[in-house]
Amino acid sequence: MALSDGTTREHGPWLRDGEKQRLRRLEKKSARQRAARLPGQRASHRLARTYDRIARLRATAKRRAVDWQHQTTTELAATFGVVVVEDLKITNMVRSARGTVDDSGRNVRQKAGLNRAITGEAWGRTVTLLEYKTSDRGGHVVKVPARGTSQTCHQCGHCDPAARAGIRYACVNPACGWAGHADTNAAINIRNAAGTAVSGRGDLGAARSAKRQSPHAA
Ligand SMILES: [Zn+2]
Numbered sequence: 750m751a752l753s754d755g756t757t758r759e760h761g762p763w764l765r766d767g768e769k770q771r772l773r774r775l776e777k778k779s780a781r782q783r784a785a786r787l788p789g790q791r792a793s794h795r796l797a798r799t800y801d802r803i804a805r806l807r808a809t810a811k812r813r814a815v816d817w818q819h820q821t822t823t824e825l826a827a828t829f830g831v832v833v834v835e836d837l838k839i840t841n842m843v844r845s846a847r848g849t850v851d852d853s854g855r856n857v858r859q860k861a862g863l864n865r866a867i868t869g870e871a872w873g874r875t876v877t878l879l880e881y882k883t884s885d886r887g888g889h890v891v892k893v894p895a896r897g898t899s900q901t902c903h904q905c906g907h908c909d910p911a912a913r914a915g916i917r918y919a920c921v922n923p924a925c926g927w928a929g930h931a932d933t934n935a936a937i938n939i940r941n942a943a944g945t946a947v948s949g950r951g952d953l954g955a956a957r958s959a960k961r962q963s964p965h966a967a
Contacts, residue, residue: 750821750875751932753833753940758824760817763810772806775799818875826882833943834876835935836892893942895935902927903937 750758764772782796792800825832880890901908902918905925912921918931927934 751930751936753933753936755930755933757930757932758821760814763813764806768806768809772803775803775806779803814871815874818871818878822875822878822882825879826886826888830883830886830888831891831943832879832883832888833891833893833940834879835895835898835939837872837895891943893939895939898935898938898942899931901938903934903941 752758762769779796779799782793782799786793786796876890876892883889897908899913900910902912902920902922902925904927905920905922907920907922907925909921912918913931916931917928918934919928920926
């Protein structure tokens with residue numbers, strides 16, 4: 750997660766290398782055990798056990814992710830009265846990636862990668878946690894549309910998709926030349942977009958999902 754003050758909140762992988770290897774082995778094993786099954790035959794005791802082990806590892810990863818989200822949102826809610834976040838229509842995006850009647854799977858591959866990053870990071874859950882934690886302390890969350898926040902330079906307002914390369918943003922306006930973390934730039938834009946709506950409140954913090962913005966850097 751990138752904040753408008755230039756800091757980030759990082760987390761390690763939810764599963765350690767050994768756990769990831771074990772998960773991959775178990776997934777292959779379950780495929781073999783499924784393939785060995787006769788049509789109509791119920792899942793064997795062995796296959797059920799493999800499923801259990803897979804589910805336990807996935808639950809471990811999820812528990813670690815939720816723990817991290819709780820820690821991070823508690824810290825943000827304790828630090829800022831108002832937190833501005835980008836408003837992502839997560840469910841709409843996930844739906845469109847599977848292909849709809851009017852857009853039968855165009856850009857599906859690209860969107861599927863993005864959606865994996867979004868759902869993997871569970872940005873929606875982070876926002877929900879932030880909403881109740883800030884409101885418990887008398888603050889609140891402001892959602893602003895994400896449109897243009899990644900491509901626009903926060904310093905001079907110049908907008909050019911070419912300025913962004915991976916996790917770097919380098920303003921192409923020669924009179925400006927600001928360069929830094931692409932998600933920090935976007936977070937500042939998000940904060941500025943909400944600035945007028947929440948002026949006078951002070952304690953303005955902005956956060957965005959870094960993984961959504963830079964899925965290939967994960
Ligand atoms: Zn600039």
